[in-house]
Amino acid sequence: MSALSDAISRSFSAGEPERPAVSPLRALGRRRLSGIEVLAQSVATTAPAASMVVLPMTVLRYATPLTGVLTILGATILIFLIAVCVTRFTRRQAAAGGLYSFVFQGLGTRAALTTGVAILAKYVGSATLTLYSGTAALSAVLGELGIDVTGHAATVAVHAAVAAVALAVLVRGARFAALALLAVEAGSLLFIVALTLLPPAGPAPPAPTGAPHGLLYVALAAVFALAGFESATFFGPEAKRPLVTITRTVLLTPLICGGLFVFAAWAAWTGRATTLVEAYLHGTASGASAPLVIALNLGLTCSWLASATASSHAASRLVYSMGVERLLPPFLTAVHRRFRTPYAALLCIMLLVTVASALSTAVPVADTLRTVVRAMVVAAYVLVAVASIRFLRRIREQTPGAVGWALVASLAGTALLAYLLVARVVDADVGAPAVIVALLSAGAVWHRHLRRRRPGDLTRVGAFDCAESADVLPGAGVFAPDAHGNPVLVAGRAPPRRRPPQREAPPHDPDAA
Amino acid sequence: MLLEAVAQLGSGATARDISSLSGIPPATAYRLLNLLVADGFLVRVSDLSGFALGRRTRELAGEVGAPAAEDFSTAHAVVEQLRARVRFGIFVASYADDRVRLVDRDPDHELAGESVIRTHLHASAIGKLLLSHRPGLEPRGPLRPLTGRTIVEPDTLAAELSRIRESGIAHEVDEIRVGRSALAVPLRDSRMTVIGCIAAIGRTGRVNSDDEELAGLLRTYAERIVAEIMA
Structure with a gap:
């Protein structure tokens, strides 16, 4: 009899454990999202339709067409390499904390907290920016239709209405939200692609202004446009066959969106995007017809608002995960009984994003915020690339290819980040670099604070959808209590890393004799 | 073959050990192991470094165990x-x-x-x-x-x-x-x-x-x- 059939026949006589091991994330609706719904979440976060209008604008402003296309291609390749690094984790675990939980597995708690802060800043920041742009485009649509919403009170009302709809969709359930996002994004994408395919008309593309570090801004804009491909990773515990569907999404999203952006850059090159960009920048004053301007703004509104919703959705899972780990107040772990969504975390994120967006209509901070968010994205990607190397080493599954590509990606990302910081300082803008450095060191400060005040909580970091008793063949796994007494599946022979130190017999003391 | 290797090595078998015991090249073994985990035939232990048999291996019981x-x-x-x-x-x-x-x-x-x-x-x-x-x-x-x-x-x-x-x-x-x-x-x-x-x-x-x-x-x-x- 083979060892396998022996283990199987033994399993029928093995009793169930008295206290079964359960996943810390089981309160969320497990195993519900299908592959297409997970893909919808990721694609919606990247807002390809809106980026297809904004990216050509950046290309036209800062670079010559050829370098623009090449830069976008390069950024797509870089992001794809990062995506490959992310799949090292998504093939092996499903975590509601996304990159934050992944970095923990490779680089430990301090780097995880740094990533957590960066990712939270990224998602809240880009949700704010897209909500801001989305409500501005919505106001433009309403303005064209003769409804004036330019006053302060009106702006606040539009924000509140948009946020209420988004919140209702998200609380209703992850599946419902994903399908709604997919419908909205697909509609606006089709529309923008159709417009770009129109034959070139109108004025020739304006010559680039030759602003300093133009290529840097094109590259950053492209990276930022592709960022968010990883937002599916936050939904691992809620997806069906997560190790397969999330991995597929993480690899597909940069390819789909990168392809669309290269297409958009080509459109800018051949002058096809000029009509679109002019209509976006100057409305009907550019000579575009009113229906076109309204339709364009409607498409952009949908894309941006879908992105704001998807970003808030992802951020809520990160906050929920940190709540489960007790890093953030435990009330954030409240889950709706029927819809199985973390409504408290969703409400907090949505409130934060809405207030920030409404405030930024009064205070012009959008440029600084954009720079900060882009730097946070790059920093988080570098961390996850480095973490993937360390992680594979730790579990002894590294292959030369995996390590090599991760190294290339992390070096390229570091170079980009350093160039951005230097360029901003050279341009006599110290505000953004100061915020970036502060945010990047916030994780380490937080780690220090926790280690002094609540060292026990640091051992909870890295919660993921671990194997439950019900997943393991009875009698084939060894369960041991973790640092908090909850049973977890451990290696049978070697003691696991996170087991509490066992009391050993005191060493022989010659003086005691 | 991979499942058999995990059964022999016991809970916490690492991918490298499984690869060498089963004679499957590492890169292939790692990919197959990830697929077996995705489908529930294997599970990863809590620090992700090793594997244990999943409950779904029982579905193979019809092939290796007593007939129904x-x-x-x-x-x-x-x-x-x-x-x-x-x-x-x-x-x-x-x-x-x-x-x-x-x-x-x-x-x-x-x-x-x-x-x-x-x-x-x-x-x-x-x-x-x-x-x-x-x-x-x-x-x-x-x-x-x-x-x-x-x-x-x-x-x-x-x-x-x-x-x-x-x-x-x-x-x-x-x-x-x-x-x-x-x-x-x-x-x-x-x-x-x-x-x-x-x-x-x-x-x-x-x-x-x-x-x-x-x-x-x-x-x-x-x-x-x-x-x-x-x-």
């Missing part, structure tokens, strides 16, 4: 006739060895969370039917709620099981998954022992617990299936 008591495949044609008549997923389960084993899956209706039926008998029509005819199997310890409508009170479950024994039909409405309902009727051999069941599974609202016509149809086909098996 009854051969349900002879009734496949009858089951297909029923499938042609209804829009719901029709599934046949065997209760051999006092556990649920799906022996005829509806090819047109994917059944998500099949393992949950086996592991949480109190939450499905198929599982409750088994529990109602095997008093010794009743779960000890707390009943896990899978949805808001899962029966978790032991007294309520006992009442439900006795109702199933009396009526000879088990219902399930949103109990194992929100939006899924099912009806199951027993398959009884010549000594009236329940050897399995036939279940209609579909969306809540389409499959109704008081659908007498469907229940009658299932009973008729249950008799025909048993006749085929026993023939």
